[in-house]
Amino acid sequence: MKVSFGTFDGHTTALLLFLFAICVVLIASVVLVFHWRHYGMGGKLLSFVEFIYLAGVLTFLLLAFVSMP
Amino acid sequence: MIKLEEGEHIIKIVRRHYFVMLTSLVTVSLVAVLPLVLLEMIMSGFIPVEGNLGTILTDALSEWKFFAYSLWLLLLWIAFFIEWTDYYLDVWIITDRRIVDVEQKGFFNREVTSFLYRNIQDITVETRGLIPTLLNFGTLHVQTAGQHREILIRSAACPEDVRSTILALQGKENSAPRV
Numbered sequence: 001m002k003v004s005f006g007t008f009d010g011h012t013t014a015l016l017l018f019l020f021a022i023c024v025v026l027i028a029s030v031v032l033v034f035h036w037r038h039y040g041m042g043g044k045l046l047s048f049v050e051f052i053y054l055a056g057v058l059t060f061l062l063l064a065f066v067s068m069p
Numbered sequence: 070m071i072k073l074e075e076g077e078h079i080i081k082i083v084r085r086h087y088f089v090m091l092t093s094l095v096t097v098s099l100v101a102v103l104p105l106v107l108l109e110m111i112m113s114g115f116i117p118v119e120g121n122l123g124t125i126l127t128d129a130l131s132e133w134k135f136f137a138y139s140l141w142l143l144l145l146w147i148a149f150f151i152e153w154t155d156y157y158l159d160v161w162i163i164t165d166r167r168i169v170d171v172e173q174k175g176f177f178n179r180e181v182t183s184f185l186y187r188n189i190q191d192i193t194v195e196t197r198g199l200i201p202t203l204l205n206f207g208t209l210h211v212q213t214a215g216q217h218r219e220i221l222i223r224s225a226a227c228p229e230d231v232r233s234t235i236l237a238l239q240g241k242e243n244s245a246p247r248v
Contacts, residue, residue: 014136021140028147031176032154039070039158039171039179041082049157053150060143067135 014068021064025057071162071169071181081234083161086206086226093152097145104141108134151176161209161222163234166242168211170220186242188214192235194228211235 033050040046073079108130110116118126158173168189172180189211196207207228210221225231 010132014133017136017140021143025143025147028151032147032150035154035158035176039173041070049150049153053146056146057143060139060146064136064139064143067139069132069136 010069018064018068022061025061029054029057071171073164074166077164077166079162079164080238081163081231083163083209083222083225083231085156085159085222085224086201086204088200088204088206089224090153090156093149093156097149097152101142101145104138159222161220161225161231163231163238165238168220168235170222182220184211184213184220186235186239189235189239190214192232194232196228205229 032053036046036050107116111118111126111130155173155175158171158179160171162169162171167186168184170180170182170184172182174180191210191212193210193212194207195210196202196205201207201224205228206224206226208221208223209225209228209231210219212219
């Protein structure tokens with residue numbers, strides 16, 4: 001059975017949700033990276049955190065994209 | 070980044086104890102597995118789903134579970150880093166001339182206050198409970214003569230060491246000849 005939400009079918013709903021998630025990620029990432037670079041004390045820790053954060057975000061986005069119904 | 074005066078050196082940076090972040094990490098981890106537990110409970114019939122709803126739910130879950138769970142983890146990942154940023158930016162910077170108290174309340178509310186050692190009147194350390202005592206963290210209060218009469222940092226790591234450092238620097242400042 002295909003799942004649908006109102007006027008949208010499942011795939012369109014998933015795509016809209018995915019685009020919304022990308023917007024949220026972009027806004028959150030800009031704010032976070034701005035704070036780390038502008039107010040942080042610099043050093044290796046922040047670079048490491050930035051790398052881990054971005055790697056995690058990209059992994060989850062990729063997983064969501066691949067498993068999109 | 071805090072701008073230091075010429076010749077000013079950072080002696081110590083005080084943050085909340087890592088236990089605070091550990092608590093957040095455990096909470097986020099529990100929330101992360103919550104959908105899996107709920108799903109398992111529905112599938113095993115522990116949570117009874119009546120009538121057609123069961124079939125609809127099973128169909129929707131078989132199509133959507135990986136996608137929805139990826140987005141759920143993404144949301145929690147961001148939430149954890151927001152929490153970490155708050156932890157990281159909420160700091161006391163103890164220099165050889167002053168204490169800089171940076172209070173980060175959310176993302177767009179930040180208060181930076183500086184105190185000279187000669188204005189400090191009293192320093193109190195408060196350690197309450199079993200875990201703070203065992204892990205050596207507590208609340209540090211500094212009473213000052215300035216406009217902001219008290220600053221405090223909750224769950225500060227090694228508060229007694231911080232107190233000793235501040236007292237030593239204050240002693241040095243008081244014994245130095247005034248220009």
